[in-house]
Amino acid sequence: MEKYYRNQNIIDGELDNYQVMMHLEKGKYFGLNPIGKRIWELxxxxxxxxxxxxxxxSEYNVSTDVCIKEVKAFMEKATQWGVIEKSEVPL
Structure with a gap:
């Protein structure tokens, strides 16, 4: 089963209701909206x-289709940018 996890080379903090982070190796800054922040927390x-x-x-009033579409887009971008990583975990 594929699992996603935080890249350990990211430092982060909270600013208002947003998550800000910096990729230490790439020297790039990122900001997450409240939903992206919630995924980061998870x-x-x-x-x-x-x-x-x-x-x-379970936490937001959103349809299943929209949730899946939006989470997929976020995970693909965050993985591409190196903010999160994924790996196969044995069952």
């Missing part, structure tokens, strides 16, 4: 895509 421990969407669906 990734303090590895989670699967399904686990993340299940939590968000």
């Amino acid at each position: 990734l303090v421990i590895p989670h699967s895509f399904q686990e993340i969407t299940d939590v968000l669906l």
Whole structure:
């Protein structure tokens, strides 16, 4: 099962209701909106895509289709930027 987790080379902090972070190796800054911030909070421990969407669906008033689409887009971008990483975890 594929799990997502935080890149350990990211330092982060909270500013108002947003998450700000810096990739130490790349020297790039990133900002997350409240939903991205919530996903970042969840990734303090590895989670699967399904686990993340299940939590968000239970916490926010959003349709399943929209949630899946938005989380997928976020995870793809965050992985591409090196903010989060993924790996196969044995069942």
